[in-house]
Amino acid sequence: MLELQGITAGYERGNPVVRDARLTVAAGESVGLLGPSGCGKSTLARVAALLHRPDAGNVVLDGTRVRGWRHRAPRSQRTAIGVVFQQPRLSADPRLRLRDLIAEPLRANGRRREAASRVAELSETVGLGDELLDRRPHEVSDGQLQRACLARALVLRPHWLVCDEMTAMLDASTTAALVAVVEDYRASQGAGLLTVGHDRVLLERWCDRTVRWQDVAAPHTARTAEL
Numbered sequence: 001m002l003e004l005q006g007i008t009a010g011y012e013r014g015n016p017v018v019r020d021a022r023l024t025v026a027a028g029e030s031v032g033l034l035g036p037s038g039c040g041k042s043t044l045a046r047v048a049a050l051l052h053r054p055d056a057g058n059v060v061l062d063g064t065r066v067r068g069w070r071h072r073a074p075r076s077q078r079t080a081i082g083v084v085f086q087q088p089r090l091s092a093d094p095r096l097r098l099r100d101l102i103a104e105p106l107r108a109n110g111r112r113r114e115a116a117s118r119v120a121e122l123s124e125t126v127g128l129g130d131e132l133l134d135r136r137p138h139e140v141s142d143g144q145l146q147r148a149c150l151a152r153a154l155v156l157r158p159h160w161l162v163c164d165e166m167t168a169m170l171d172a173s174t175t176a177a178l179v180a181v182v183e184d185y186r187a188s189q190g191a192g193l194l195t196v197g198h199d200r201v202l203l204e205r206w207c208d209r210t211v212r213w214q215d216v217a218a219p220h221t222a223r224t225a226e227l
Contacts, residue, residue: 001026002048002160002192007057009040009047016055018043021217025160025192030183032203033196035213041196042086044217045164048194049083061160079109082153086165088145092137098148099123099133105156122151126181143174150178154185161185163195167202179206
C-alpha cells in the first residue's frame with residue numbers, strides 16, 4: 001500500500017499549494033487523480049515519488065513510514081517507485097544518449113552489469129528502435145524521448161509507478177502505446193499506479209479508480225481552472 005497521510009506541501013514557507021491531502025493506492029491498483037491545472041496535483045505526485053519533502057504529513061510504503069527524501073531516502077524505498085514527468089525535456093539530461101538515460105538508475109544503484117540487457121529489453125517494450133538509442137534528447141521527438149523516460153522509470157522494476165501527466169504532450173497514437181506499456185507492466189508485476197491529470201476521459205478509461213482533487217485535499221487560495 002502507498003499511503004499519503006495528511007500531506008501539506010509547497011515551495012515557500014507558509015504558502016502551501018497542497019493542504020491535508022489523503023490518498024491510498026493498493027498494490028496492483030491503478031488510481032487516477034483528476035484535477036485542474038494549478039491545483040497542486042503535480043506537487044503531490046512529487047511527494048508520492050519521494051522527490052519533494054512535505055511540510056506536514058506522512059508517506060507510508062507497505063506499512064513503513066518514509067523518513068528520507070530524494071537521495072536521502074533508503075534505497076529500498078527510493079528504488080521501489082518509478083516516476084514519469086509531463087515534460088520529458090526537463091527531466092532528461094541533455095548530455096546523455098538515450099541508452100545511457102534509460103540505464104542511469106541502474107548505474108546510480110551499482111547495477112551496471114544489468115544495463116545492456118535491460119536497455120535492450122525495455123527499448124523494445126516501449127517501441128524505441130536501436131537506431132535511436134545512440135541519439136541525445138535534442139535529436140529525437142518529444143514522443144520518442146518520453147518513451148525513453150518511461151523505460152527509465154521501469155528499469156529498476158519498481159513496485160509503484162507515479163505518472164505526472166505523462167501523456168499531456170503526446171499525440172493520440174503515442175499516448176495509447178505508452179498507456180498500454182504501463183498497463184502491461186502493472187498486470188505482469190502487480191505494481192500500483194498513481195497517475196495525475198486533467199483529462200477525465202483518459203483517466204476514467206485507464207484507471208481502476210478515479211478521484212477528484214477536491215475529494216483528496218483541503219481547499220487553498222490558489223486560483224485554478226474549473227474542470
